[in-house]
Amino acid sequence: MSDKDPHAAHEPSPGGLATPEHASEYGSAVLTGARVRLRAAEPADLERLASWYRDAEFTVLQSETFQIASQAETVEQMKKWFSNDGVRGGGNFAVESLDSGEVVGGVNIWGGRLPERAGTLAIQIGGPFVGKGFGTDALRVAVDFAFRELGLNRLQLTVAAFNSRGIKAYQKAGFVVEGRRRQATFHDGRFHDQLLMAILFEEWAGSRG
Template identity: 40%
Template sequence: MPEAHARMESVRAGARRALAGEQVRLRELREADLPELVAWWRDPDVAVFNSHVQPRPDKPLEEMFRSWSDNGSSAGVAFCVETLNEELVGHVSMWGADVRNRCATFGIVIGPEHQTRGFGTEATRLMISYGFTELGLHRIELMVHAENERAIAVYRRVGFEQEGLFRSKLFYGGCFHDQVLMATLSPVD
C-alpha cells in the first residue's frame, strides 16, 4: 500500500509541475480576468504585435478569450498566466492541433506592465512542455513580427528555431513588415 501511495503522490506532483513554474502558473480563464485581458489586447504596444491595430468592442474580445480558453477540444488549449501570488500577467494558447501531424501553433500575450520580468519566458516553457508531454505534440510553431526582437530572443531561449522569413507580409503603420516562422520539436520523438 505505501508504494501505491508514493506512486500516486508522484503522479500528483507531476501534474502540478505541468502547470506551475518558479514564478508563474497556468490556470483556467475566469470571468474576472476578461477586463484586463481585453485592455491588454487593445493596448497599441501589444496590438501591433498581434496584427490587429483596430479598436473592437469589449463583448467580441471577451468572447474571443472565452472561446480560446474553453479547453473542450483536443485541437487547442489556452490558459491564463498568473504569478504564484495569483496576479494575472498574461494568456497563452495553442491551436490547430491535429492527431495526424501532431503539430500546433503557439501564441502568448503578457500585459505590458508585466513584461521583462521573465513571466513570458517561463509561461512559454510551461506551455511548450505541456504541449509535448500532455498533448503528445511533435511540433509547436509560431509566427512573430521580425521587429519583435525581445520575443524572438525568448523563443530562441526556450528552444525555438527560425525556419522561415515572410518578407513584407504584414501591413500596418503605413508600411509593410516582415514576419518570422519559428518552431520547436519534441525532444523525445
C-alpha cells in the same frame, strides 16, 4: 516551504509515471513554473486580457493589425479564444503570477491533432508585466505541457520580424527560425516580414539530456 528544486518536477523520468506518488507530483507541477502557473481563465481574467489586447502600445506586437473594437466586443472574442470546451490537441490558459496571484497574461495552444501532432502557440503578456520574466517562464511551462501531456511532435508560432524582444524569448524557450513570410504584415505605412518559428519534440527532449 519545500527546498526541492522547483524545476525538478518538470523533468521526465526514465520510467514515466512509475508510482502513484510520482503521478501525483507530476499532476501538481505540470502547469506550474518557477514564477507562473497556467490555469483556466475566469470571467474577470477575460476583462484584463481584453484590456491588454486593446492597448495600442502592445497590440502592434500581438496582432497583424490594430484591434479597433470596444471592450465588450474584445471580451466576447476572448471568451472564444480562452474556452476549453471541446478542445483537442491544445489548451487555453490564463497566466497567473505565483507570488501575487495576479493574472499577467494568457497562452493558447491549438491544432495539435493526428496525424501531424503539430500545434500552434500564441502568448500574450499584459503591458505592466512585460520584461519581468513572466513570459519566459510561461513559455517554458507551455512547451513542457505541449510535449509531455498533449503528446505533440511540433509546436510552432509566427512573430513579426521587428519584434526582437519576442524573438529572443522564443529562442530562449528552444524555438528556431524556420522561414520568413516576406511583407506579410503592415504597420506604420510599410510592409514587414513575419517569421515562422518552431520547436520539435526531439529538440525539447534533447535539451533536457
